[in-house]
Amino acid sequence: MSDAVAPAEVHGQAVHHPKLQHHFETMEQQKEASTLGMWVFLLTEVLFFGGLFMAYLLYRVWYFDAFAEASRDLDIQLGTFNTVVLIGSSLTMALGVRAAQTDERKKTVFWLVATIILGLVFLVVKGFEYEHKFAVGHVPGPNFHSDSPYAAQEQIFFSLYFTMTGLHALHMVVGVGLMSVITWMAAKGRFSARYYTPVEMAGLYWHFVDLVWIYLFPLLYLVERHN
Amino acid sequence: MLDKLELPERHYLNNGHGLKSWLLTKDHKRIAIMYLISISAMFMLGGFFAAGVRLELMTPRGDLFLADTYNKFFTMHGIVMVFFFLIPSTPAVLGNFLLPLMIGAKDLAFPRLNLLSLYLFWIGIVFFFYALFSGGIDTGWTFYTPFSAAVSNTNVVPVALGVFIAGFSSILTGLNFIVTIHRMRAPGLTWFRLPLFVWAHYATSLIQVLGTPVIAITIVMLFTERAFGFGIFDPTRGGDPVLFQHLFWFYSHPAVYLMILPAMGVISEVLSTFSRKTIFGYSFVAFSSLAIAVFGFIVWAHHLFVAGISTYSAMVFSFLSFSVAIPSAVKMFNWTATLYKGTISFEAPMLYVYGFFGLFLVGGLTGLFLATLGIDVHVHDTYFVVAHFHYVMVGGAIMGYLGGLHFWWPKITGRMYSEFLSRISAIMVFVGFNLTFFPQFILGYMGMPRRYHAYPDEFQVLNVMSSGGSVVLGIGYLLPVIYFLWSLKHGAVAGPNPWVASGLEWQTASPPPTENFVETPHVHGEPYEYTPHVAREANLV
Numbered sequence A: 001m002s003d004a005v006a007p008a009e010v011h012g013q014a015v016h017h018p019k020l021q022h023h024f025e026t027m028e029q030q031k032e033a034s035t036l037g038m039w040v041f042l043l044t045e046v047l048f049f050g051g052l053f054m055a056y057l058l059y060r061v062w063y064f065d066a067f068a069e070a071s072r073d074l075d076i077q078l079g080t081f082n083t084v085v086l087i088g089s090s091l092t093m094a095l096g097v098r099a100a101q102t103d104e105r106k107k108t109v110f111w112l113v114a115t116i117i118l119g120l121v122f123l124v125v126k127g128f129e130y131e132h133k134f135a136v137g138h139v140p141g142p143n144f145h146s147d148s149p150y151a152a153q154e155q156i157f158f159s160l161y162f163t164m165t166g167l168h169a170l171h172m173v174v175g176v177g178l179m180s181v182i183t184w185m186a187a188k189g190r191f192s193a194r195y196y197t198p199v200e201m202a203g204l205y206w207h208f209v210d211l212v213w214i215y216l217f218p219l220l221y222l223v224e225r226h227n
Numbered sequence B: 001m002l003d004k005l006e007l008p009e010r011h012y013l014n015n016g017h018g019l020k021s022w023l024l025t026k027d028h029k030r031i032a033i034m035y036l037i038s039i040s041a042m043f044m045l046g047g048f049f050a051a052g053v054r055l056e057l058m059t060p061r062g063d064l065f066l067a068d069t070y071n072k073f074f075t076m077h078g079i080v081m082v083f084f085f086l087i088p089s090t091p092a093v094l095g096n097f098l099l100p101l102m103i104g105a106k107d108l109a110f111p112r113l114n115l116l117s118l119y120l121f122w123i124g125i126v127f128f129f130y131a132l133f134s135g136g137i138d139t140g141w142t143f144y145t146p147f148s149a150a151v152s153n154t155n156v157v158p159v160a161l162g163v164f165i166a167g168f169s170s171i172l173t174g175l176n177f178i179v180t181i182h183r184m185r186a187p188g189l190t191w192f193r194l195p196l197f198v199w200a201h202y203a204t205s206l207i208q209v210l211g212t213p214v215i216a217i218t219i220v221m222l223f224t225e226r227a228f229g230f231g232i233f234d235p236t237r238g239g240d241p242v243l244f245q246h247l248f249w250f251y252s253h254p255a256v257y258l259m260i261l262p263a264m265g266v267i268s269e270v271l272s273t274f275s276r277k278t279i280f281g282y283s284f285v286a287f288s289s290l291a292i293a294v295f296g297f298i299v300w301a302h303h304l305f306v307a308g309i310s311t312y313s314a315m316v317f318s319f320l321s322f323s324v325a326i327p328s329a330v331k332m333f334n335w336t337a338t339l340y341k342g343t344i345s346f347e348a349p350m351l352y353v354y355g356f357f358g359l360f361l362v363g364g365l366t367g368l369f370l371a372t373l374g375i376d377v378h379v380h381d382t383y384f385v386v387a388h389f390h391y392v393m394v395g396g397a398i399m400g401y402l403g404g405l406h407f408w409w410p411k412i413t414g415r416m417y418s419e420f421l422s423r424i425s426a427i428m429v430f431v432g433f434n435l436t437f438f439p440q441f442i443l444g445y446m447g448m449p450r451r452y453h454a455y456p457d458e459f460q461v462l463n464v465m466s467s468g469g470s471v472v473l474g475i476g477y478l479l480p481v482i483y484f485l486w487s488l489k490h491g492a493v494a495g496p497n498p499w500v501a502s503g504l505e506w507q508t509a510s511p512p513p514t515e516n517f518v519e520t521p522h523v524h525g526e527p528y529e530y531t532p533h534v535a536r537e538a539n540l541v
């Protein structure tokens, strides 16, 4: 059912780039594989967070009053500030990818460093929020403290709050680490207009993590703030 | 086969020596071998726990183990077999080895990721062993809350972490396969020229990628409750333990298809080779794999019929569960039609295929019993259920896996095993399996509940039959270990294509070179180009 073509013929058209791994035929094939792989990975991430969103949905319908009550205890100003910070970091990330595409090394590094800084700002603010929750006894478990009549179910809200934002923060930490490596590689001149896949992939990841927060913010902070 | 065959001078096994050349390899074939060794060891460990269970159940009294010890035995049997053997079995070993060969590629799309998957799997095993040596776990492999979250005082956290980490190994393997099948096919190898093994692995990978993250997050939630005192599933704070069951089965029902689908892929390959015919209804068999993967995601609540879900949703899930029988039956009928007027032979791999047909048929049909609401209320949590899922997961998935291992062993190692012993072992597995598990259908129907270490006297005869059968089954499983190992040194040299099969993997040397093909193959025709007279001329029948 098959015959063979000499490797020379297959490779005839392909220009050998030092970043081309041996098991791919062309740079295009290699890039397509990375891109598809990244999207499939993000799909698994959607389902990973999806389980938590499912639990959130169920309990929010069941215990709406408790959720509204507990949500008012979150710091809306810090939450809004962090939302703006993250949206800003998505912009700097996109500019970084653009700079990598156009082969501007200095610009790439600048925008990537900006992204890292914004990511760290987010994490520090989140840390202060957590600290406050510990101080006032809003961490579910034996030390949980609340005077509202829904104290038991508020614990469900805060369990979800800590699990969801904690997992998101963990993704941010991974993202900052990833971004640091990419920045270092960019500074060393590893990328070019012909090969910038890692920057683009890291960008996809970063945007995804931002997007998760775009959902988390209204779901957790804005349950019933209009009155 | 009159020419004297010799092993190729240079192949993936002798390209580099020493432990380091294995542990740092990026070669999908070597990674597959390391998976093979790992999961074989885990299979024996799982078998050891099963032996303990069957030994205890020889007598009606709980006179061998304490009830607590017995709980740990069946729990660890389940966890080892499901998460550390069945789920990786066919995809991680045969899929890993064969996918690139079957599509004419040099490797999987992400070789380093493939090695990472193996390491994650090993780390998962390490966590499990840590739990094992600090006293085991007794929640059942299903980890149901609130028992696992608040009551059990055994090692839930390390086992849960082990399953979580091994889960990421599974996710990354699936991701790797999907990208490989999309982007690495040889020139001319269109989707409808792909071997059905590849289609089956594509469907499997979809389940790995879409389902596994859900059990991963469920484990995270269980972990937060156990480790930090959070309460997502805690009924005393308004949490819902049934939510845990929903999330758990959203993965764990499709996980059954994750085990059976790659085995079905093996069946298609072996069947067409040993009946010397193209697979009847190729596209139906291909799409039924996808259909099984999709339907598999919308039937999970059939595990919750007696857990307090509404009658209406129970009816819907009952109906949906019936619908999975359709793509499964499509496969069975097409395979049977493939045999019709074929030039059928009885080599060991083919015996496993026949065994698969019989056992999967029984397992699948009893699944319809269980999907029926009235019967499920009667037999829920009895040995009927135990027998049913062993017919599917052991009778189906392991028969396919072993059949595949026998079929491709000459490709993997370049040598033949003893045909006589392998046939004996295939027959022993089939007979021993039925002797072990068929009595359990009757026991369950009579009302013997699962997960108890003692039972009323009238159940003893059938239980002794079951335990006796498990000895036959165990020997049937051990024999291949012996003759496979023997074949490594003393087996006859197989040559590139001992079965005169048609797939791309048979066009290269056995064992294949590290880069799989000396020259990139071009594909022009359909898969399974068999003609019975070619078989006769090759003196195969």
Ligand SMILES: [Cu+2]
Binding pocket: B252, B253, B299, B300, B302, B303
């Ligand atoms: Cu099921």
